[in-house]
Amino acid sequence: GYIQYHRNGGKIIEEEDFFIVIEIGHWLINRDAGLDDYLDAKISNPSDGYRKALELYEILDPTKFRKELKYNFYASRGLAYAKLRQTPSAREDFSDAIRIDDSSSDLNYNFASMDAQLGNFPLAIKGYKTALVKYKEAETKANLNANEDFEVQVKEAIIYRDLGWAHLLLGMNKDNEPTSDGTRDFTSAIDYFNKITNSSNLRKESPGLFAIANVGKALALFYSQGSTAGGIEIQNALSQAGNTPVAQYAQGVIDGKGDSIFGIQNSISSLIFGNIVPHDLDADKTLDVFHGYFYCGGRSPRIQ
Structure with missing residues (x-):
């Protein structure tokens, strides 16, 4: 899936491509939150990961994919907004995720x-x-x-x-x-x-x-x-x-x-x-x- 995504030049063609981008953003959020495998990581500017996650999510159109992926998109992007203290945007995304599940x-x-x-x-x-x-x-x-x-x-x-x-x-x-x-x-x-x-x-x-x-x-x-x-x-x-x-x-x-x-x-x-x-x-x-x-x-x- 990762290889195919890069072969497509970063274009979102299949659901797997959509999933991969969400997952990369989610990894960045976890890394800069200092969680799990990343507890010992020395991140000079933790907000960089949250911002990069938002940049990745800008290329996604969640309306084109099934509800499980939409849920993951809104829930994960909401985390990035929340970590960057963009509270109204985070609230909106969490609300959209809750409407799905x-x-x-x-x-x-x-x-x-x-x-x-x-x-x-x-x-x-x-x-x-x-x-x-x-x-x-x-x-x-x-x-x-x-x-x-x-x-x-x-x-x-x-x-x-x-x-x-x-x-x-x-x-x-x-x-x-x-x-x-x-x-x-x-x-x-x-x-x-x-x-x-x-x-x-x-x-x-x-x-x-x-x-x-x-x-x-x-x-x-x-x-x-x-x-x-x-x-x-x-x-x-x-x-x-x-x-x-x-x-x-x-x-x-x-x-x-x-x-x-x-x-x-x-x-x-x-x-x-x-x-x-x-x-x-x-x-x-x-x-x-x-x-x-x-x-x-x-x-x-x-x-x-």
């Missing part, structure tokens, strides 16, 4: 993250909930559960984390409007964060995830109860977050020294909502293959 929890997660980056928190919450439902369905199908498999627990916790922050930021925005009240969203945020902070396993094995959930919990308590009423619980949550930069920032907000909405939203948009799932190895292979038609290097088989 909405079964992937990872794809729904990425779509929700684009809404979160754009500040569309109600849509982001809806998308994260959809991703969680689909992931739990996949867990059941694979006879796995979070109590027995730590990787499953972490993936669920990541979605809980993002749901918590989306509710928190939505509540903050509502509180900033004279006719809105963010109390219910703060309560929802605390509930989601508690699913992480109440786990001794996550505290031990995933300290970064545990810390950011505690920071979110502290802020949700602060905005819902105030620093006086929620003082002890707020400080306890922050102490669990350690001396991390985001914990220090949150402490400044609580002490009245920080920019309450824009600073937090910008920080979280980059730190959390910018974390998309770029590769099927990031999901449990028995649960969810994001790019089912790709060969992705190393351990990941090409699935026909």
Whole structure:
């Protein structure tokens, strides 16, 4: 297939040619994301791979090929856009892929993250909930559960984390409007964060995830109860977050020294909502293959 593609002078004639170009772009995205076989690669400018992938995809017309290839095209190009922080374009591509096949929890997660980056928190919450439902369905199908498999627990916790922050930021925005009240969203945020902070396993094995959930919990308590009423619980949550930069920032907000909405939203948009799932190895292979038609290097088989 690769030889035939080059014999054609790079022209897209057969479906295999279309597939090859998508696969090359996908490889570039994985390489510059530092994943799998490429973990030790020293890439001077990681965005080069994403840009080159987009250049390759410009020669493709997905309308001419069957839906499985269209799905791979939109899902993969969306990753390149997302990595380059071209969020509206990434959102559009993820949306087009979901219209073809909405079964992937990872794809729904990425779509929700684009809404979160754009500040569309109600849509982001809806998308994260959809991703969680689909992931739990996949867990059941694979006879796995979070109590027995730590990787499953972490993936669920990541979605809980993002749901918590989306509710928190939505509540903050509502509180900033004279006719809105963010109390219910703060309560929802605390509930989601508690699913992480109440786990001794996550505290031990995933300290970064545990810390950011505690920071979110502290802020949700602060905005819902105030620093006086929620003082002890707020400080306890922050102490669990350690001396991390985001914990220090949150402490400044609580002490009245920080920019309450824009600073937090910008920080979280980059730190959390910018974390998309770029590769099927990031999901449990028995649960969810994001790019089912790709060969992705190393351990990941090409699935026909």
